[in-house]
Amino acid sequence: MNTQATKKSTIVKWLFDNVIYVFLILLVIGIVIASPDFLSMTNLINILSQSSSRIIIALGIAGILILGGTDLSAGRMVGLAAVVSASLLQAGDYAYKMYPNLPELPLFVPIIIAMLVTGLFGTLNGFIVSKFHVPPFIATLGMMIGVYGITSIYFDRPPYGAQPIGGLSESFTTFAQKGIKLGQYEFPYLILYAIAFSIIIWVLWNKTQLGKNMYAIGGNPEAAKVSGVNVAKNIIIIYMIAGLLYGFSGTLEAGRVGSATNNTGNMYELDAIAACVVGGVSLSGGIGTVPGVITGVLIFQVINYGLAFLGVSPYIQFIVKGAIIIVAVAFDMRKHAKKK
Amino acid sequence: MNTQATKKSTIVKWLFDNVIYVFLILLVIGIVIASPDFLSMTNLINILSQSSSRIIIALGIAGILILGGTDLSAGRMVGLAAVVSASLLQAGDYAYKMYPNLPELPLFVPIIIAMLVTGLFGTLNGFIVSKFHVPPFIATLGMMIGVYGITSIYFDRPPYGAQPIGGLSESFTTFAQKGIKLGQYEFPYLILYAIAFSIIIWVLWNKTQLGKNMYAIGGNPEAAKVSGVNVAKNIIIIYMIAGLLYGFSGTLEAGRVGSATNNTGNMYELDAIAACVVGGVSLSGGIGTVPGVITGVLIFQVINYGLAFLGVSPYIQFIVKGAIIIVAVAFDMRKHAKKK
Amino acid sequence: TGCGGTEKSSTDSGKGKDGDLPAVGATIYKFDDNFMSYVRRAMETAADGKVNLMLNDSQNDQAKQVEQVDTLIAKGAKSLAINLVDPKAAQTIIDKAKVKDIPVIFFNKEPDASVLKGYEKAYYVGTTSSESGILQGELIAKAWEANKDTWDKNGDGKLQYVLLKGEPGHPDAEARTKFVVDTVKEKGIEVDELALDTGMWDAMKATEKMDAWIAKYNDEIEFVIANNDGMALGAIASLEKAGYFSGDKFMPVVGVDAIPEALEMIEKGKMVGSILNDAKNQGAATVQLAANAANGKDVLEGTEWKLDDAKAVRVPYIEITKDNIQVGKDAYK
Amino acid sequence: MSEASSANLLEMINLTKRFPGVIALNNVSLKVKAGSVHALMGENGAGKSTLMKCLFGIYSMDEGKILLDGKEVTFANSKQALENGVSMVHQELNQVRQQNVMDNIWLGRYPKKGIFIDEKRMYEDTAAIFKSLDIHIDPRSKVGSLSVSEMQMVEIAKAVSYNSKLIVMDEPISSLTEKEVNHLFTIIRKLQSDNVAIIYISHKMEEILKISDEVTIMRDGQYIATKSAKELTTDEIIKLMVGRDLSQRFPEKINKPGVVTLKVKDLTAETEGSFSNINFELRKGEILGVAGLVGSKRTEVMEALFGIRGIKSGSIELNGKVVHNHSPQHAIKNGFALVTEERRTTGIYPQLSISFNSIIANLPQYRKGLFLSENKVHDDTKWVIDSMKVKTPSQKTPIGSLSGGNQQKVIIGRWLLTKPEVLLLDEPTRGIDVGAKFEIYQLINQLAAEGKGIIMISSEMPELLGVTDRILVMSNGRAAGIVETKTTTQEEIMRLAALY
Ligand SMILES: Nc1ncnc2c1ncn2[C@@H]1O[C@H](COP(=O)(O)OP(=O)(O)OP(=O)(O)O)[C@@H](O)[C@H]1O
């Protein structure tokens, strides 16, 4: 009897510790009950591929949140990267090219350039936060507004002015829209990119000095400082990495949509931060895991996709979505709130 | 010599402690240098009246920030209040009334109803945060999404569907657009409302038990509990007050433009939070003053108005605005950062 | 009655009673866009009992819309009615539809003609962005010529205007801003731009910009041009505050969309005119074409619409002034 | 010993450090010999921690110079200090609670294998250090789950692990019990034999005299004297610290226990593995001590009495009536007050003023209609500052900028303002200097004399013996016995503490 009781309590404890994964499963079960045909390979692939670029952004933001920071500029950086990469890789025969004389570059060039640009702004964020002690909320809010201005200026130029940048070269759209054929299904490359970045970030957070320092700075910056950690340097690097991730994600967005405007990415940071928090990242820093972040994004995406799939009317969708987010986290909080 | 030196250092210290007020003055001086005719009574009145409803929102959010919370739902609540109050006070002869048979109510009725509605949602925010321990970011994000859904459903209805609710009764527009004639100038009522609310909130924060409790909870929630503060109750009340303020502000917004849509107020919270932070409210709670909040809002409004007045091109406005925000706070931070 | 509307729209787009009708997947680029909400209503009305219209709110995010299209296809939509967020993303939508051989009716935001040509089952219903600018320009020119004596306050023969632009980069905002001024100039009127700033389609922002301009230019402003009625209304609120529209203080204001609120203003003489974006017909035509496509019929079957060379059904913009105000009102009947 | 080793390892010469409104250090000098234990003593706020922070690169000094091994150094940050053979145990625990023990120990200098962290080596090295120091803590456990004393041992182990020439220990034993203190002294002796110098800051006289070779005394930010420990007595140190004679360590007892006020019956905690079946009585005017080893759940009993922790069974009676303290609010209303053990986490509001910190538990008393009476707030704050002898420039000063001891005094003052029937004190004199301690004892006495019941947890045996009337000894969550202070001995208490 005793061992049974402990077994039971171990399971309960496990459930509590992993509420958020359990919640994701319950959510899927709920939708399947409402509409059994939700359970299909197509839907799974759709949800995963829709989550991919969001996961990459969320991983960038998550590192900053773990540091105890935040990043409101993420969405606008995605937009900047989308516009820059799209402008550099329009099909040769497209009529409204931003650079009519630019030859068709190899795919990696615009990706790298976009990543460098946003990596630079990310670094700037980190610099302002760590060197001038501007609270991250304000530093990145300023950046969000400023980057939008910069993107708009780049975007709204001769010869064609403020036109969405379309006509992307085939290499670009293939990169973001195609996939590997597996039987009757096409497994999108997008998912592979998300997996690759997840692994890289996981290793970074868990196996490297940078990762440990990140957790330490977020957990107790004073402790990190007196232990000889170069706090400023580490903060800058984490913001820089986030910038690079936004850059890659921005090119994915351009490729996925087949065009880019200065409005691309607007407000993505809000979804990303929310997904991180739902996935167990603490806004006060020091806590967060890669699987948690991924799960957070998936929960959001299952909600979005599921509600649309069920055909819930858009206004009602908002109400249901708001409620689910709160409920998910309320459940998750029970593990902490268990009265001492 | 010695007393001179101390005098100087006292002034320097004063300047450091009040950087943000100094910054506001420098900002104005800067704009006046660029365009001397900026210095006019009309501009002053314009800026103050544009700041008024924002000050009321910011005071609501500031209380929550001082608690150590946040409120992303503020803007959507403003929208809800705007839509509700506008729908209840359309001119009798307006052709597209939402309630064609509703008689023209006395002004205070729609205001009170709007405030009650948002006060209720504010209370709900506080309840979710304090009783279910959902992080304020998530609780109010869920609320932001949900309230938007509710506003949209209320707004987008027969007989006329999703059209701006206009044709407000004269009592309504007078309330928000008119003012007291003082010589050749009209001193808008709006400013009086902002002053009245500032005084009320100042008294609340500084002279009442609720105010002390608010600072205590934000300063150290654990200690507050041990000090016998009913943490949950106080959190709920502060969120409720914020809701009431949003409600009033929402009616002002409707009255100020003479119409309301479900999109009214969108993203106001971001500006309000930013203004609070610029005005010295700490996002980690426990710190903030009413004059600081007002100054924060004024800084934003002077930037917005000033750049438009100078005729800076819109894209450049974004860049300049982003930069000014960062610089303002970087200066303010120097008082803390002066290496110990 | 409040709930009535809600339930209706949810069953319209859900499975409910329309479950057996052919499914048309539709996206609106942004539900809370004033103008598009009229189009949406018109679509709902037109769809009633004919097709199962699955409506989605793309929330002004093209990536979200692309995802919604995936969902709609997964749900078995027989045709798609797409109000693009970003007109250049049409190819991506077509690529997805093509795989399943699903017809696509784009509406309100026009894809490049070459893209439409690339997929035989793709069509467009809507206006031309530039047209609204041109019509607005013509309206301004006409009104100016008729009232030059009083409106040209400084008597220099030139039209000094301020312009409230929509969201920078928005195709409508860009086109209207460019074509309205070009048209006025083409009509031989000299102009001076005193100020141009973005009000982001938003009445409140427009009010605040206008506050600053009135303070700065005061009587120098001779015309207020707004990219949409929302901002025009915002400008009017600011002007009223500054004493305009009472006594003999007047300012000509024009907008685009001809929303009911603006029609009121035109009637009251506070607005010179607006350009009607014909929501009713855009919505109806879109659904008619989409329904035909879903039923495997010729898209125009049983309709009065015609396709032009670009496979587009054109619903014209209409200039609205006090003289033809009834045309505007009828659009909301 | 050779000449070189008796030479000064560290010389801090004429250091001055100013904070807004305060001169924390005024021309202070300190010379520390290699391989010696050098105690640094002074009242709360004398500037001990500040001096050490200047050395360790946390603060930059305004004037003066620092010689290490005869070479002038100024460390711009802690990293440089660590790299130059100086490490430090900080007064305020500086750990990352979300991370595990070994992550904390190697923070700033993780062992690596290529670009990756060598977790295995980290574990082994930690285990080895712990073994050599005889510390029994799993290197993989989360710091947040350790007890305060365990955290302090980890901090000490970390400082030792740098293999520094000089280790600064700023109140390393404030949370340690007798046994652990002896353990620490063994460690210090061992370090000393490796020619490591130790700067040791503490308020505990007996220990200072036992462990140190030399003692430097500071007062009010100024250097007073450096003497060999052999030449010093407790009384002399006190005299140098306070600037006057302090003939006794404990005030004359003036309280007379009367009728029973608090009756605790069979109290058992809600959480399993905490305390169970606690029975005791407290009289009006009595000071009841609570002794026990770390982890004996003394704190949890107090928290339960005060409504912070749930109870499963048992009852609390006050003056013959059963009271239910479901929350601190109820407890305060019922006449209880609690000075908690962890000042930083549950005591102070660091950014807020002394005034705020003084009155916060007593707000209902200041209400005048809807508002709070400014005058009464001001008077009460003044009372706290004066009666507790809080060293502060003004009522408006944020409490966070006071020295630890002064913060503690404000907290005690806060609870005295609530005029409690029963005052619960959990390690009330931790980190407090002798002078202030005396004042606090006096206050406790006085309160008892006024008829209040007082319960005081303490890990300092002399204090318990010097101040209380009876002592409840706890062992492993149970009450092992109650002894009369007058007749008991240290040995008896130790025996009871180890009973279960
Ligand atoms: N960061 C700071 N800002 C302002 N004043 C400070 C700061 N740190 C210390 N002080 C002031 O400097 C003085 C010395 O403080 P310090 O902490 O060095 O004392 P201490 O001797 O270590 O006392 P304790 O025994 O209580 O730890 C005090 O008056 C304190 O208020």
Ligand SMILES: Nc1ncnc2c1ncn2[C@@H]1O[C@H](COP(=O)(O)OP(=O)(O)OP(=O)(O)O)[C@@H](O)[C@H]1O
């Ligand atoms: N459930 C728990 N999880 C983690 N740590 C705990 C738990 N319960 C107790 N502790 C830690 O163990 C320590 C000892 O418990 P407790 O406070 O009851 O003993 P104590 O004898 O009062 O110790 P002290 O003398 O330090 O006050 C506490 O400081 C606490 O941090």
Ligand SMILES: OC[C@H]1O[C@@H](O)[C@H](O)[C@@H](O)[C@H]1O
């Ligand atoms: O994108 C939003 C804008 O869309 C335009 O078509 C419309 O005319 C504007 O009023 C505004 O709603």
Ligand SMILES: [Mg+2]
């Ligand atoms: Mg003219």
Ligand SMILES: [Mg+2]
């Ligand atoms: Mg100290």
